[in-house]
Amino acid sequence: MKFWRLPLDAGSHSIPIGELHIIKDRCKGCGFCIEFCPNQVLKEAPEFNKKGYHPPLVTKQGECVNCNLCEIICPEFAIYSVLKEYKELTAEDIAGYSKK
Amino acid sequence: MTPKKVQRKEKEEPRIGVYVCHCGLNIGGVVDCARVAEFAAGLPGVILSKDNLYTCSEPGQELIKADIKEHRLNRVVVASCTPRLHEPTFRAACEDAGLNPYLFEMANIREHCSWVHLHDKEAATEKAKDLVRMAVARSKLLAAQEPLEVPVTRKALVIGGGVAGIQAALDLADSGYKVYLIEKDPSIGGRMAQIDKTFPTMDCSICILAPKMSEAGRHPNIELLTLSEIEGVEGYVGNFTVQVRKKARFVTDSCTACGDCVKVCPQVAPDEFNAGLSMRRAIYMSFAQAVPSTYQIDMDLCLNKHGIIACDKCFQACQRQCVDYSQQDQILTLDVGTIIVATGVDVYDPTPLTEFGYRKFPNVITSLEFERLINAGGPSGGNLIRPSDQKIPKTVAFLQCIGSRSKRSNIYCSNICCMNTIKDALLIKEHWPETKILVFYIDIRAFGKGFEDLFQRARREGVSFIRGVPGEIIEDPETNSLTLIGEDTLLSQLYRYEVDMAILSVGIEPRKDSPVIQRLLNLSCAADGFFLEAHPKLRPVDTPTGGIFLAGCAEGPKDIKDSVTQASAAASRANILMAQGKVIVEAITAVVDETLCQGCGMCVKVCPYSTIREDPETKIAQVTQASCAGCGTCVAECPFSAITQRHFTDAQIFAQIDAITEEAPETKAVAFCCNWCSYAGADFAGVSRMQYPTPIRIIRTMCSGRISTEFIEYAFRRGAAAVLVSGCHIGDCHYINANHQTEKRVNRVWKKMERLGLDKNRLQLAWISAAEGNLFARKMKEIDEIIQGVTPEEIEKTKQILVPKKKGKGEGTEPKE
Secondary structure (H helix, E strand, C coil), X not given: CCCCCCCCCHXXXXXXXXXXXXXXXXXXXXXXXXXXXXCCCEEXXXXXXXXXXXXXXXXXXXXXXXXXXXXHHCCCCCEEEEEEEEEECCHXXXXXXXHC | CCHHHHHHHCCCXXXXXXXXXXXXXXXXXXCCHHHHHHHHHCCCCEEEEEEECCCCCHHHHHHHHHHHHHCCCCEEEEXXXXXXXXXXXXXXXXXXXXXXXXXXXXXXXXXXXXXXXXXXXHHHHHHHHHHHHHHHHHHHHCCCCCCEEEECCCEEEEECXXXXXXXXXXXXXXXXXXXXXXXXXXXXXXXXXXXXXXXXXCCEHHHHHHHHHHHHHXXXXXXXXXXXXXXXXXXXXXXXXXXXXECCCCECCCCCCCCXXXXXXXXXXXXXXXXXXXXXXXXXXXXXXXXXXXXXXXXXXXXXXXXXXXXXXHHHHCCCCCECCCCCCEEEEEEECEEEECXXXXXXXXXXXXXXXXXXXCCEEXXXXXXXXXXXXXXXXXXXXXXXXXXXXXXXXXXXXXXXXXXXXXXXXXXXXXXXXXXXXHHHHHHCCCCEEEEEECCCCCCCCCHHHHHHHHHHCCCEEXXXXXXXXXXXCCXXXXXXXXXXXXXXXXXXXXXXXXXXXXXXXXXXXXXXXXXXXXXXXXXXXXXXXXXXXXXXXXXXXXXXXXXXXXXXXXXXXXXXXXXXXXXXHHHHHHHHCEEEECCCCEEECCCCCCCCCHHXXXXXXXXXXXXXXXCCEXXXXXXXXXXXXXXXXXXXXXXXXXXXXXXXXXXXXXXXXXXXXXXXXXXXXXXXXXXXXXXXXXXXXXXXXXCEEEEEEXXXXXXXXXXXXXXXXXXXXXXXXXXXXXXXXXXXXXXXXXXXXXXXXXXXXXXXXXCXXXXXXXXXXXXXXXXXXXHHHHHHHHHHHCCHHHHHHHHHHCXXXXXXXXXXXXXXX
């Protein structure tokens, strides 16, 4: 059955939300961050940077959970995330889990 | 050794002994047995013919044995009662005297003759002669057969680790067999582990289940495979090969369930075990008593995807280093002799019934959510609270039959909900006696042991039972309280009740993925989607496929006690097979003549047991003898006559038709009846002494699916006035669905008759069950009227124009003589 109800203990849990910072002109377009983001937050930007590469673009703002994987694997130190806030769970989050 | 070769070897002259039984006055009082015996003596091949008082008696059997030896009889025909009664007796007698039991034949002159024609002695005697003539004709073509003995692997597979699966596995393991217990969830326990208390004894559910779970977990004969699913099943009774996918757990067996990893996991999701009422992490254990007591990682939720480690917090937290992100699924191959299916049920989702507002109003919950709320180990610590404000409700309503007994959801009664609600109401009364409880019902079904007592106790303790489920629930948006509107059908009054919380007593339904199990194991499902047993009364835990048994709710909704009872029954049935170590397959299986098979694949399509395969290279059909049930549907379907059913060959059936139509065929009807239903129905008409006209002559086959269109046309060509094809009702076929083929074939002949301008009414198709003797008798009267109406010209015309289709290779299903 698909879940919909906000769990009774939802208040004691929260989701970390990361803020992504991309230093566009450092990017060499390897695509690691896009490929390996566990929440598929990034995609390739349509525009070019100074070097002529497509840097990453944040598509799903608010779905970054600040795991820092992109920061670790980026060979050019072109991306990093900082903890922005802890978000409270909502009924939409629960419906989203059931879809997974 | 193929039967064809056997037949050729047996080409010695038939030496038939015929015994016409008086059965006291049962036959002798109507049929002139001496005349029948005298008639039989004149039939070609008959060496001796006798009539005696009781052939089945000890002296009667001794006489047969002595005659076989003295007169070197190589065929024995007994004209007496139904073969369904005494065929085994006489076969044993023949075997004692050194004659292969498959060389014995019976003519049923009691149930099908003397008992149903009590008042027409002359016609009954004539019919008895015909029946003996048919039996003698068939007996000449009988061949000695050896039943196949198949070894049984002494290991069992139990699919599903709920209470039924656990019980079945424990029973078999205690009997000394190796058991694989497969569960798709991370822990065994099933639905029973989620329930707070059981009815009618109010035992704590997990308290009585947990010891069984851990016993199953540590039993030396049980190999527990959790997070595992069946991917393929091959083989047949006693010899199954099963492919199992054991999914990666990502936590090794060294886990001590300390729970340190959980505290650091950043990923959360609703907890399935608590029906979504609490959160769990990506690394978790379903519940405290889980077996195996090992954590696992939900990789859909974990941040470490594609083997890339984004987060190693749980790995760092685990002192014993049990976390292994690189674990892979394993594919296991298991060889087992028997399989028990205990796959359980899903809970009905009441969302489509919008009038109750489930998913819209937070204080409308299902009975499963209630179980988790009232459970001390649940998300509210056992406090019954309203989800909207987490306060204890003062008025609670239970709504019965949600998702049951309605055309809008499931049509059947889910069996457990009435008692579950009564138990729940008493639980509330136990903890919060002041709570007002209203139960809205259609009927309260308290049918089991101790159930009515519990119901009366609930009434004594002040639970109100109101007949009539509300038509609508309305919510006050301010307070989130609910108003129930409906009609009290006992008082014929509309009602309006204000409650703090409503519990939908939801029904249970087949697992969403049960079609997968059905396909893999070749099971059948009833209309409601639950697995079908081989016989609803006498083989309630067997499936139509040999060696596979059913336990628990997979077969139909039932409570814990019934599930456990059925599990033990299934284990005991599996035990019988494995204790014997072998199964005997009756020698009535289909055999392919490889020189005639053209590889068209028609037989593969119609085989209800999927036991015929095409050789991948030659396309020649291959029948697995051990799993062939002997319906003969493939034989009737084969356009090249390349398949023979042992003991029910085309030649034998043609010989029977010949015998019927030898004299005055225009006054007779040829009937083909399946052994299990319509032949038994005719027997029942006999036992009940239902009188019907005499023209019918019955040919017995195992299944109506054996009747090829050739037989029907041949009977008409021989001048028979009418033909009846009769089998089990659609859906009741003893060979799963072979009678669908019967229907198709009869339709084909009807069309052909219509096209040729013949009266298609002369071919009748009737579904008659073993209990429908009256229907059989009625059909016989109908057929008699049809025969009266058939003109000699019509019969002559049929003989002329109903010519056999030109056939390719392998022509010659018709008798050569």
